Amino acid sequence: MASLSPRTRRRALHYALSHAWVLSLARAGLGLPRRPPTEGYLTEAVRWGLGELAAAASRRRPVVWCNVALPSEFVYGLGAVPIMPEMAAGFAAAWRGAPDFIVRADGDGFPPDLCSFHRCALGLAREGWLPRPDAVVATSLFCDGAKKFLAHCSRLFGVPFHLIDVPYEDGSRAVARVAARLQEVAAALQAGGHGFDARHLPRSLELSNRARQHYLEVMRLRRHRPAPWRGSEALSYASVFFMSFGSPGGVRIYDALRRALAARVAGGRFAVPRERWRLLWLHFRPFYPGKLMPFLELEHGAVIAAEDMSHLWWEQLDPGRPWESLARKMTSHFMWGPVERRLEVMLRLARDYAVDGIVHYSHWGCRQSTGAVSILRQAAVGAGIPFLNLDGDCIDPRNGREEQARTRLEAFLESLPERRDAFAAGSGG
Amino acid sequence: MPLVAGVDVGSLTTKAVILDGDRICGWCLRPTGAFSQQSALAALEEALAACGRAREDLSAIVATGYGRISVPFPARRVTEITCHARGAWAEFPRTRTVIDVGGQDSKVIRVDARGRVTDFAMNDKCAAGTGRFLEVMARALEIDLEEMARLSLSARGRATVSSTCTVFAESEVISLIAQGRPRDEIVRGLHEAICDRLQGLVARVGAEAEITMTGGVALNRGLLAVLQERLGQRINVPRHPQLQGAYGAALIAAEQAA
Ligand code: SF4
Numbered sequence: 001m002a003s004l005s006p007r008t009r010r011r012a013l014h015y016a017l018s019h020a021w022v023l024s025l026a027r028a029g030l031g032l033p034r035r036p037p038t039e040g041y042l043t044e045a046v047r048w049g050l051g052e053l054a055a056a057a058s059r060r061r062p063v064v065w066c067n068v069a070l071p072s073e074f075v076y077g078l079g080a081v082p083i084m085p086e087m088a089a090g091f092a093a094a095w096r097g098a099p100d101f102i103v104r105a106d107g108d109g110f111p112p113d114l115c116s117f118h119r120c121a122l123g124l125a126r127e128g129w130l131p132r133p134d135a136v137v138a139t140s141l142f143c144d145g146a147k148k149f150l151a152h153c154s155r156l157f158g159v160p161f162h163l164i165d166v167p168y169e170d171g172s173r174a175v176a177r178v179a180a181r182l183q184e185v186a187a188a189l190q191a192g193g194h195g196f197d198a199r200h201l202p203r204s205l206e207l208s209n210r211a212r213q214h215y216l217e218v219m220r221l222r223r224h225r226p227a228p229w230r231g232s233e234a235l236s237y238a239s240v241f242f243m244s245f246g247s248p249g250g251v252r253i254y255d256a257l258r259r260a261l262a263a264r265v266a267g268g269r270f271a272v273p274r275e276r277w278r279l280l281w282l283h284f285r286p287f288y289p290g291k292l293m294p295f296l297e298l299e300h301g302a303v304i305a306a307e308d309m310s311h312l313w314w315e316q317l318d319p320g321r322p323w324e325s326l327a328r329k330m331t332s333h334f335m336w337g338p339v340e341r342r343l344e345v346m347l348r349l350a351r352d353y354a355v356d357g358i359v360h361y362s363h364w365g366c367r368q369s370t371g372a373v374s375i376l377r378q379a380a381v382g383a384g385i386p387f388l389n390l391d392g393d394c395i396d397p398r399n400g401r402e403e404q405a406r407t408r409l410e411a412f413l414e415s416l417p418e419r420r421d422a423f424a425a426g427s428g429g
Numbered sequence: 430m431p432l433v434a435g436v437d438v439g440s441l442t443t444k445a446v447i448l449d450g451d452r453i454c455g456w457c458l459r460p461t462g463a464f465s466q467q468s469a470l471a472a473l474e475e476a477l478a479a480c481g482r483a484r485e486d487l488s489a490i491v492a493t494g495y496g497r498i499s500v501p502f503p504a505r506r507v508t509e510i511t512c513h514a515r516g517a518w519a520e521f522p523r524t525r526t527v528i529d530v531g532g533q534d535s536k537v538i539r540v541d542a543r544g545r546v547t548d549f550a551m552n553d554k555c556a557a558g559t560g561r562f563l564e565v566m567a568r569a570l571e572i573d574l575e576e577m578a579r580l581s582l583s584a585r586g587r588a589t590v591s592s593t594c595t596v597f598a599e600s601e602v603i604s605l606i607a608q609g610r611p612r613d614e615i616v617r618g619l620h621e622a623i624c625d626r627l628q629g630l631v632a633r634v635g636a637e638a639e640i641t642m643t644g645g646v647a648l649n650r651g652l653l654a655v656l657q658e659r660l661g662q663r664i665n666v667p668r669h670p671q672l673q674g675a676y677g678a679a680l681i682a683a684e685q686a687a
Contacts, residue, residue, distance in 0.1 A: 381548075386547075386548075403495065404534070404551070407495070407508050407509070407510070407551075408551060410508045411508040411509075411510035411511060411546065411549060414507065414508060414510070414511045414546065415511070415545065415546040415547065415548075415549075
């Protein structure tokens with residue numbers, strides 16, 4: 001950490017000292033205002049996150065670095081802790097540390113065109129802010145940059161790198177191939193020492209299924225009008241969504257969230273004071289603190305009712321057939337395969353959550369998502385749903401252009417017909 | 430008839446329009462300078478003074494432009510996208526596409542038969558292709574904007590100038606001058622570069638006739654000629670294209686006051 005700029009160290013120190021830091025760190029990571037938690041899901045999320053970090057830091061369990069598209073159940077199923085550096089970048093952004101870590105990665109020769117999730121994560125890795133990996137596992141699922149970035153990390157730490165290649169087309173042959181590859185990688189990890197043990201797999205899948213049941217209920221509750229949860233907060237839970245399935249913490253978090261949302265709906269407490277519009281948000285949001293999300297949701301009453309990145313797309317897993325189940329979760333990923341899959345998800349979410357418009361956040365350097373924008377726009381407009389593409393950066397505020405984004409969002413909202421059935425919070429919907 | 434005002438606080442200039450019914454009875458255009466709040470207030474006061482009225486006479490004010498958020502008087506805030514669309518459509522009701530080249534951004538807006546925005550695209554990241562870009566280049570060439578238009582129309586060739594970055598383009602212009610390239614060809618090249626960007630924006634939302642161009646750059650006949658040629662269509666230019674955002678804002682204020 002010695003090479004980090006004094007400013008970054010000061011910020012981190014200030015951060016730790018000026019808050020009851022455990023909850024605050026989590027709060028920042030989740031993009032929440034600084035106030036004591038009133039509902040259990042945040043506490044559960046913090047408990048889970050710190051527990052996993054402690055297990056990794058103390059080497060009680062082996063550590064796997066992976067990308068967000070690797071099912072966390074696979075890692076928990078091997079008795080290991082999943083660390084997703086891309087999600088850690090989101091945390092760094094939340095406490096305004098990202099630019100300094102990015103500069104550190106630039107020193108490794110990474111061009112500024114590369115996704116800032118990876119550049120920031122590399123800075124974090126270089127500076128020793130993440131628990132050291134025992135192995136690195138990447139999947140080919142949707143992000144090419146992730147594979148290369150993770151391969152780079154495995155070299156950096158001198159640990160094995162495993163790639164799980166997922167065929168573009170879904171189907172039984174693809175499932176069989178991925179299942180076989182998952183088994184191969186599991187065998188290689190177990191043979192390499194560190195205490196990897198695939199006997200945890202059935203339990204991991206069973207826990208994932210339980211969390212899934214709670215999450216399905218969360219999604220059902222979120223269809224309520226007015227919305228009980230702000231999408232900006234839901235997106236802040238991306239790290240929980242990608243990393244907690246398969247752990248006991250995942251079950252507890254989503255059980256608590258489900259109960260919190262049910263209580264809000266029953267008590268008529270909704271996400272924004274006056275819900276004027278409902279939006280579907282595609283891809284991630286800016287994770288650094290800024291005015292964009294409050295401006296959208298609180299000031300304008302345009303609530304993000306659903307997000308593609310945090311919708312649950314996979315079927316129930318079968319603990320008796322763990323490899324096939326995990327393979328199916330991967331091959332059916334909505335961001336992978338023909339673009340029709342993503343289109344279908346977009347239109348289904350738009351319909352199920354009764355949205356008035358769709359916003360695609362085009363994160364600088366992310367080709368896999370932005371490459372589809374034109375097709376997504378055509379499909380949305382064809383279905384009569386206004387569509388806005390918003391350029392920005394989820395991690396690096398220097399690329400964020402908040403004022404421009406604000407004008408674009410505002411103009412987009414001005415162009416949406418005012419809902420005739422605009423809800424005031426407390427109306428009970 | 431209620432008296433209303435529209436104030437457009439842009440990055441380069443601030444405009445105010447006072448509407449008495451459907452008649453513009455006062456207006457003002459002044460540089461924004463470093464203090465947008467003062468300039469918004471001054472523009473409003475000057476426009477009111479031009480028609481002998483006072484702020485108390487106003488029934489509604491709409492503020493637009495990048496400085497709309499911080500105007501120092503009570504006003505409804507509406508984006509410049511909606512206001513330019515409304516202003517252009519009011520003057521040319523058959524307008525379906527509006528091209529606005531502002532100080533630091535350019536936008537192409539699709540409007541429906543009622544003047545409502547249905548889609549829009551704006552330039553990203555850099556001021557290339559905007560009013561500021563032209564201003565910087567005019568300075569590098571040591572000519573005024575009027576001269577630029579005249580030179581462009583008489584050019585027989587065109588220099589190639591990059592359209593992605595204002596700073597790089599400026600140094601390209603300086604080296605073109607040093608190479609002895611005729612100034613009219615450089616100016617024509619600059620207009621082509623801006624039109625490259627505008628054409629890209631137009632392609633993103635589609636160019637349905639009629640097209641109306643707003644913003645001060647619409648007065649540049651040289652650029653207008655290149656753009657008309659590129660789009661293969663005639664482009665409407667309002668009487669006071671720089672005021673179109675403020676005019677649209679005032680029209681929205683009038684609706685609100687009605
Ligand atoms: S934002 Fe895009 S490029 Fe970056 S990690 Fe995610 S998928 Fe990959």
